[in-house]
Structures are given as C-alpha cells and as structure tokens.
Amino acid sequence: MKSRDIAIVGILLAIGAILRYLSNIVPGAIVANPIIALYCLAIILIMPRLKDVISIGIVAGIISALISHSILPPANLISEPLGAVVCMAAYTILRNKIPLSAGVATFISTLVSGFTFLAICLVVILAGVIPEPMETFTIGAYVLLLSPIIILTAFANSIITQILFIPSSKILMRGSGKKSGAVAEDAVENAVENADAKADADTATGAETAETREPADISADIRAVTGDAAAKDAAEDESDVSAIKFENFSYTYPSGSHPALTGIDLDIKKGECILVNGTTGAGKTTFCLAAAGILTHEYEGSSEGTITIFGKDVRDYQNMGDIGKKIGVVFDDADAQLIFTTVEEEVLSGLENRGLSSADVKERLEKILKLTDIGKIRYRPPHTLSGGQKQRVALAATLASGPDCIILDEATAELDTHATGVIISILKELKAQKKTIIVVEQKPREMAEITDRVVMIEKGHISGVVSAGEFFDNYRDDDDTADLKGKDSDSYASDG
Known part of the structure; x- marks a missing residue:
C-alpha cells in the first residue's frame, strides 16, 4: 500500500x-x-x-x-x-x-x-x-x-x-488515479533478506553504478516492457501530430509577484525529443510542470492561454491520474514521486493500471527491475535509498505506466557516467518507438544523438528554438554554453 x-x-x-x-x-x-x-x-x-x-x-x-x-x-x-x-x-x-x-x-x-x-x-x-x-x-x-x-x-x-x-x-x-487489480507477489523470505543485505552494502559504499550491460542489450528489454502497442506506433508516421502544444501560455504562482512563464508558444510533435536549456531559475522546471498538466491540476496559481495534451485541452482531463496515462514525469527530487512502501510496489502500480494480465505484469516487472538495475533493492522502502537509487526507481515507475510522453527534469543528476549512459540508451529506444521525450539535462552533450530541437528558456519566456545540430555545433563543453548569434541572446547557458 x-x-x-x-x-x-x-x-x-x-x-x-x-x-x-x-x-x-x-x-x-x-x-x-x-x-x-x-x-x-x-x-x-x-x-x-x-x-x-x-x-x-x-x-x-x-x-x-x-x-x-x-x-x-x-x-x-x-x-x-x-x-x-x-x-x-x-x-x-x-x-x-x-x-x-x-x-x-x-x-x-x-x-x-x-x-x-x-x-x-x-x-x-x-x-x-x-x-x-x-x-x-x-x-x-x-x-x-x-x-x-x-x-x-x-x-x-x-x-x-x-x-x-x-x-x-x-x-x-485529486492528483491520483485509483489503482485496480491484484497481483500475487511470490517473495521468498530468504530472497528478501539477501536483497536487503545487498542493498545495504550498496548504500554503505555509496554505489550508484547500474549493472554493467551494453546499451545494445537494452533494446529488447524496453520493447518487452512497452509492448506491441509501442511497436505499432513506431511503424506509423505521426510526425505531424502534436503531443503537447502551448498557445500563448502564461503562469503566475500563487505567491508570485510576476509570471514564472510568459507567452509560451510551442508545438511539440509526437515522437520528438526536446531538450530544454536555460540558466538556473529561468523557468525550466515550471515549463515541465506545465507540460505535464501539474500546474493546471495541482497548483492554485493563475494562468492564461492554453495547453493541449495529445489533442485534448489540459483542463478537460479529469485529474492527474487521467493525464498520467499519457505523460510520465521524473524530477531531480524523486522523493515526492515515491509514495509506496517498497520499490517493487512503485513499479507494480504502473503495470497494474495498464490492465495487463497477471503473467504479463510479473514478466514486465522483472524486465523493468533489470533494465533500471533496481532488482537488488526491490523490497526496500524508497525513503531509505540514496539519491541515485531513487531516481532509477522513479524512472522505472514511469516506464511501467507506459506513457506516450516522458518528461525528465534533471533525472540523471545523481547518476554516474555509466548509469547515465544506460538511461540515454533507454531514451533512444523510446524515441525509436515514437515516444515523445522532453528533457532538462545538466549534461546536454549526452543528449545530442537523440535531440531534435533545443528550446531555450530565459526569464520565463522562450528566447529561442533551434535544431539540435545548430545548438551542439555552437556548444562549448568548457563553460557549458552555446554561442548562437542572431538569436534573442548572444549565448545560452546549459542547465545548471
């Protein structure tokens, strides 16, 4: 529970x-x-x-x-x-x-x-x-x-x-859909003890590395997790279909004296990967909250303009449980997302909500645990985990729900290089399946291969939208900036 x-x-x-x-x-x-x-x-x-x-x-x-x-x-x-x-x-x-x-x-x-x-x-x-x-x-x-x-x-x-x-x-x-179905859990007591002991050892040593697996090995697992429907989507050309569309959207927090977002106009297509770039405090997280429908359904601030999610006005969705069938979000602070008593239950909840058979749920559960390397901590309470472990659990729970769009707000912030590489490989496969991806990332260069466009946010408004090629051609790793002449600003700092 x-x-x-x-x-x-x-x-x-x-x-x-x-x-x-x-x-x-x-x-x-x-x-x-x-x-x-x-x-x-x-x-x-x-x-x-x-x-x-x-x-x-x-x-x-x-x-x-x-x-x-x-x-x-x-x-x-x-x-x-x-x-x-x-x-x-x-x-x-x-x-x-x-x-x-x-x-x-x-x-x-x-x-x-x-x-x-x-x-x-x-x-x-x-x-x-x-x-x-x-x-x-x-x-x-x-x-x-x-x-x-x-x-x-x-x-x-x-x-x-x-x-x-x-x-x-x-x-x-408000803010959550009901969970239905019941899946038997075959947990052997010795397995629980061994898993806990192993996880304790990992936490004590500060281990954050995902199990060593070649990125190519991940494709089969992620396809098995997302199922045949995703494969069907991948075969269809829906590049002109809007996943999330902002039209002159502005938002002010309840205690804010000025808008956190102003005049946002952006059409994110299905299957597109968007990298959101900007300085600290520019409005990147607020943008993600708006795109996920969280501002509309969970916050009491004032807004203008419209947001549509897969062709439906965000206000017409009943609650976040309804939107959650379309959009999954992973934030840098995963604590707020982890609400169950064990890691396994976090993942099971998303799988059960998809109406899968018990056999399917069990099979996909094991694949997701393996994919995100959280099998050894499956019986642990989420609040006892390290930051990197929590982020992997939050990603696993998001993948389990099978959304059409995934939003990652600095979701790899506490992962090491190899673990980050595994996450990028997962995103590559999701993109191949025409999943829409929105990413705020501290290490933009890691996203170069799968990014289609870069949206640059400055002081709550979009200061530029450029192709990935143009952004990374001008991107400087030494100071995390991209020098883009002819835009609204001479340079745009990467997320930080």
Whole structure:
C-alpha cells in the first residue's frame, strides 16, 4: 500500500477502536459495529490488493475481539476479514454500475460479517464447545436477538459509508488515479533478506553504478516492457501530430509577484525529443510542470492561454491520474514521486493500471527491475535509498505506466557516467518507438544523438528554438554554453 493509504487505514481503524471501546460503556451492537463502516470506507477509498484487504480485516477483527464486549471474540477474527473481502469484491463489481455502490457494498459486507459471526456462534453451541449451560444459553439468546440488529446496523453502516465517501473520495482522487487489480507477489523470505543485505552494502559504499550491460542489450528489454502497442506506433508516421502544444501560455504562482512563464508558444510533435536549456531559475522546471498538466491540476496559481495534451485541452482531463496515462514525469527530487512502501510496489502500480494480465505484469516487472538495475533493492522502502537509487526507481515507475510522453527534469543528476549512459540508451529506444521525450539535462552533450530541437528558456519566456545540430555545433563543453548569434541572446547557458 502507499504510505498515504496506510495512514488512511490507520486513522479510520483508530476511530473504529474508539467506538469499540465505547461499546463497553454503552452496550449495544449499534455502537460496536460501525467499525465495519470505517474499514469498508478505507477499502473503498484506497482499493488495496487482496492481501492488504485481508490484513485490514484481521486488524479490525483483533480490535473487535480485544476491546469490546464481544460474546465470542475468536469469531471476530473470521467474520471481519471475510466482511472486508466481501466489501472489496462487491464494490469492484458495483462501482461502475450503480451510483451508491459504496453504501451498497458496505451494506452487503455488514450482513456477511454479522451473520458469519452468528453462524460461528451456532456452530460453537451445536458442537458443545462451551460446556457451561448458562454460557450456552447466553450465546443462544444473543444469536436470536442480534439478527434484526445486524440488518438495522447494515442500513446504518451503508449510510455512514456513503455520506463519508462523497467528500473523502473527491479529496483523495485529486492528483491520483485509483489503482485496480491484484497481483500475487511470490517473495521468498530468504530472497528478501539477501536483497536487503545487498542493498545495504550498496548504500554503505555509496554505489550508484547500474549493472554493467551494453546499451545494445537494452533494446529488447524496453520493447518487452512497452509492448506491441509501442511497436505499432513506431511503424506509423505521426510526425505531424502534436503531443503537447502551448498557445500563448502564461503562469503566475500563487505567491508570485510576476509570471514564472510568459507567452509560451510551442508545438511539440509526437515522437520528438526536446531538450530544454536555460540558466538556473529561468523557468525550466515550471515549463515541465506545465507540460505535464501539474500546474493546471495541482497548483492554485493563475494562468492564461492554453495547453493541449495529445489533442485534448489540459483542463478537460479529469485529474492527474487521467493525464498520467499519457505523460510520465521524473524530477531531480524523486522523493515526492515515491509514495509506496517498497520499490517493487512503485513499479507494480504502473503495470497494474495498464490492465495487463497477471503473467504479463510479473514478466514486465522483472524486465523493468533489470533494465533500471533496481532488482537488488526491490523490497526496500524508497525513503531509505540514496539519491541515485531513487531516481532509477522513479524512472522505472514511469516506464511501467507506459506513457506516450516522458518528461525528465534533471533525472540523471545523481547518476554516474555509466548509469547515465544506460538511461540515454533507454531514451533512444523510446524515441525509436515514437515516444515523445522532453528533457532538462545538466549534461546536454549526452543528449545530442537523440535531440531534435533545443528550446531555450530565459526569464520565463522562450528566447529561442533551434535544431539540435545548430545548438551542439555552437556548444562549448568548457563553460557549458552555446554561442548562437542572431538569436534573442548572444549565448545560452546549459542547465545548471
């Protein structure tokens, strides 16, 4: 699960634990059972994998068993996990078919959990597990009285979940799409320990080098990762199709006194590789944020003009999850992008969102881990990694989502020469497949072979757009500048 998702589950289950504790003071199933509404809400909001759904149910069962007046605590350890799984299954089936699917899924889950609990109590009575007559009588009476209460509680829980779901889903859906599907992870304990030990050793020695592989060996792997659709795209001539188009676009940050971008007019074609060049503070990162739709959907500044992404106005995309199917971004600070609890989950999320089969997901996962040389750290929490490792993980996650356009904002800043070469080789293959590439790079010369045009940004506006040949013919490695006479400025510094 994402770190954010763990927090959501924790908060909702904590509230459920408080309600369960109150059931000791104010007896009654109505007080005790809202925990079902809360764990159902958590499941519906985050759509976790099956194993995580079961874990949520087990925790809810433990809470129910330990801090309430449950008549048969062990039964909660079965009824709550089952209720959680039923909730997930019901919501998955109903969410695109009926408008109140969250409430209905909770209603069904409450009934299943409640009557499963009763069924277990009946089995205990009939099997004679409880020898004391008074205890048997108590459980029998409890079973008879609880049935109508379960039904009433199911209605109450469904209303609670549906009411809470409406505002919370809007908040959580902003900036991210929902994850669907479940892929079994066959992780052997010894493999985990060995991977962690190896990764720890790498971190201790500061190792940043990707595994030694010839760039030519990468092509087959990247083709396998992107799939047949990419190969089909490569065969089609779509050089006149716009991938991202700016028309007189300007943007001012909420706290800004002047525009960060001014009058941007640029048409980036599908399959084109654009190198963005300019001094520090010129507006390169803001340009990338705008091209990725992040400014429009995640920032509250003011803008003028339009941006279209693959023929559709950026404002018409529902959220960043929707745009993320088209555009992938890797920033120099990868921390903000890494939101899952393990490296493997970062990559799995993108693959699962593509609707691939379980077998396909597993195969491509292994190829991406090998391609970006992060297999040895696959079970590590991203926040424990070094800067270069985080950048490789962010790139792997981006490749996994299979976008048509990739934006790299100094994404090789913390990689050594060989690792940077591997990334460049990956970009070459993506370009051959007609993927659109936008790059801000500290080492522009590395990009010379695949760059089509260089966009030079100065003080928030485009000061020049030249061919790669013209730029690199005038590029000076000794001071990282390109002397381009006849343009708006006598010289343009490389990214730095």
